[in-house]
Amino acid sequence: MKKAPLVLAMSLAASIVAGCGGKTEEVKQPAAGGTAEPKPNAAAADYGDTGGIKLPIVSTPTTLTWMLVSDNPNLGDSMVVKEIEKRTGIKLDIQAYSAQTFKDKLKVVVASGKLPDIFHGQTQAEINKMGGQGALTPINSYLNQLPNFKKLYVDTAENNWIMKSWSDEKNNMYAWPIYGLNRDVNHGFLYRKDIFDKINIKEWTNTDEFYAALKQLKAAYPQSYPYASKTKENIFRDWAYGWGIGGSGSPAYYDEKAKTWKLAFTSPEYKNMIDFMKKLYDEGLMDPEFITDTDASWTAKMTTNNKSFVTFDWIGRLDAFANQVKSQIPEYNLRYGNPVGPTGNIRSLPKISNFGIVVPNGKNKEVALKLLDYLTSPSGSSLVTMGVEGQTFNLTNGKPVYSELKDVANVDIKALESKYGMWLEGMYLRPDKRSVYYNFTEKEQEAQDKIVKARKFEAADPELKFTDEETKTLAELRVAIDKAANEFSTKYVMKKEFGEAQWNEWLQTAEKLGAKKFIDAYNAAQKRYDETK
Numbered sequence: 001m002k003k004a005p006l007v008l009a010m011s012l013a014a015s016i017v018a019g020c021g022g023k024t025e026e027v028k029q030p031a032a033g034g035t036a037e038p039k040p041n042a043a044a045a046d047y048g049d050t051g052g053i054k055l056p057i058v059s060t061p062t063t064l065t066w067m068l069v070s071d072n073p074n075l076g077d078s079m080v081v082k083e084i085e086k087r088t089g090i091k092l093d094i095q096a097y098s099a100q101t102f103k104d105k106l107k108v109v110v111a112s113g114k115l116p117d118i119f120h121g122q123t124q125a126e127i128n129k130m131g132g133q134g135a136l137t138p139i140n141s142y143l144n145q146l147p148n149f150k151k152l153y154v155d156t157a158e159n160n161w162i163m164k165s166w167s168d169e170k171n172n173m174y175a176w177p178i179y180g181l182n183r184d185v186n187h188g189f190l191y192r193k194d195i196f197d198k199i200n201i202k203e204w205t206n207t208d209e210f211y212a213a214l215k216q217l218k219a220a221y222p223q224s225y226p227y228a229s230k231t232k233e234n235i236f237r238d239w240a241y242g243w244g245i246g247g248s249g250s251p252a253y254y255d256e257k258a259k260t261w262k263l264a265f266t267s268p269e270y271k272n273m274i275d276f277m278k279k280l281y282d283e284g285l286m287d288p289e290f291i292t293d294t295d296a297s298w299t300a301k302m303t304t305n306n307k308s309f310v311t312f313d314w315i316g317r318l319d320a321f322a323n324q325v326k327s328q329i330p331e332y333n334l335r336y337g338n339p340v341g342p343t344g345n346i347r348s349l350p351k352i353s354n355f356g357i358v359v360p361n362g363k364n365k366e367v368a369l370k371l372l373d374y375l376t377s378p379s380g381s382s383l384v385t386m387g388v389e390g391q392t393f394n395l396t397n398g399k400p401v402y403s404e405l406k407d408v409a410n411v412d413i414k415a416l417e418s419k420y421g422m423w424l425e426g427m428y429l430r431p432d433k434r435s436v437y438y439n440f441t442e443k444e445q446e447a448q449d450k451i452v453k454a455r456k457f458e459a460a461d462p463e464l465k466f467t468d469e470e471t472k473t474l475a476e477l478r479v480a481i482d483k484a485a486n487e488f489s490t491k492y493v494m495k496k497e498f499g500e501a502q503w504n505e506w507l508q509t510a511e512k513l514g515a516k517k518f519i520d521a522y523n524a525a526q527k528r529y530d531e532t533k
Contacts, residue, residue: 051377052147056089065116068426078421138172182349228308230298242341261522336447
């Protein structure tokens with residue numbers, strides 16, 4: 001899991017359709033002090049569906065500076081950078097820093113005021129503050145020059161909420177979105193199907209059957225703890241979607257039926273969830289080290305035949321664990337299980353991601369915005385996440401095959417970044433779904449199909465725009481509420497004496513910590529959101 005806006009994380013894409021790419025124009029001589037030597041005009045080229053943006057973007061060679069995350073030291077000579085210049089006339093001066101150093105470097109650059117033409121990595125609040133001070137370019141002022149942005153984020157009803165949610169108080173929009181990055185299913189409950197089959201247990205389809213399966217596993221392996229976890233306190237968030245209380249604003253979640261925001265940690269559904277966890281813990285069905293297990297200790301338990309058999313993790317683990325133990329346990333078969341909890345749902349991953357990609361208010365702002373628009377088109381999308389068909393790859397059964405990487409064991413997005421300068425964080429804006437990032441193994445595809453076909457997704461929460469005062473309030477209260485809730489929940493699950501009395505005490509504690517004030521900020525922002533046309 002490599003790509004995320006300095007934290008992690010990682011769907012739509014578009015086919016390359018022969019069509020309306022603009023024809024190249026005669027390249028004019030640069031003015032005095034031009035950034036590059038003019039290149040001979042190549043024959044008119046068809047670069048696929050540019051979405052209405054004309055190529056080349058500039059007639060006079062222009063250099064843009066772009067600060068982004070990458071470990072590739074040779075991006076200036078990479079295929080993607082050269083191909084962008086060939087197609088658009090724009091030469092890129094890439095300022096790349098590793099994920100480990102990027103955040104600190106970005107702070108220094110922003111403080112200096114000497115901003116690159118494109119960069120990313122700030123929060124929406126930081127972006128809107130800079131924009132309000134005149135340092136960033138409002139995208140909404142240039143919509144008539146940005147056909148791909150306009151079509152995707154203004155004219156498409158299901159996406160244009162970002163124009164309300166991401167804009168500042170003057171309705172200026174500064175952050176360029178990423179569309180369709182996330183896979184549909186990335187995490188969930190995983191189970192040892194080989195062990196289930198061995199003792200004749202069927203995969204659970206609801207919470208009662210999940211409990212019954214763990215009981216049967218315990219009976220067959222008395223020394224085991226059937227459910228193991230490595231996510232520490234995050235277990236309470238991982239499971240929350242199955243109880244209908246998970247949300248992007250955790251610990252706040254939006255109750256779709258009541259049309260209001262609530263605090264997950266004090267809801268009846270949360271109590272039901274931790275009551276169920278407590279039952280598993282008390283009966284020896286949950287690993288007593290569930291809150292302290294490290295990745296290594298959890299891995300050891302999940303890769304033996306008598307320790308633990310069910311967990312919650314990333315779908316990449318399905319094959320990783322099997323490959324790790326294939327010589328010792330050739331029958332090892334970890335599979336993606338049905339969701340647990342009354343809703344029977346998992347989290348809906350957002351179709352639109354915000355990495356904080358912005359264009360400063362400088363002399364090259366219009367050129368930079370047009371470049372981002374091209375990279376949002378099917379043509380640009382394919383270039384930066386797949387390459388150039390017939391040159392870097394050929395399609396086989398609808399999937400790209402890279403002849404130059406035939407000796408690479410795993411042609412993933414990291415390999416493509418290293419070889420071609422593709423999949424650069426901050427540059428991919430609408431990943432092509434044919435890319436290797438969406439190549440699923442048989443087990444991973446089963447996970448996608450299981451959830452997608454049955455539509456087992458919790459509704460995504462509205463993404464709200466908070467005032468400066470609300471942002472400050474939420475920041476002040478969130479840490480204290482989270483910390484206290486995690487401590488209480490852990491004790492509630494692990495201590496036999498914890499029950500109704502302690503739950504009622506917790507409700508009072510949460511109120512003292514500002515639970516109502518916290519949720520009031522969300523509902524105030526929701527009211528403004530609902531009233532905005």
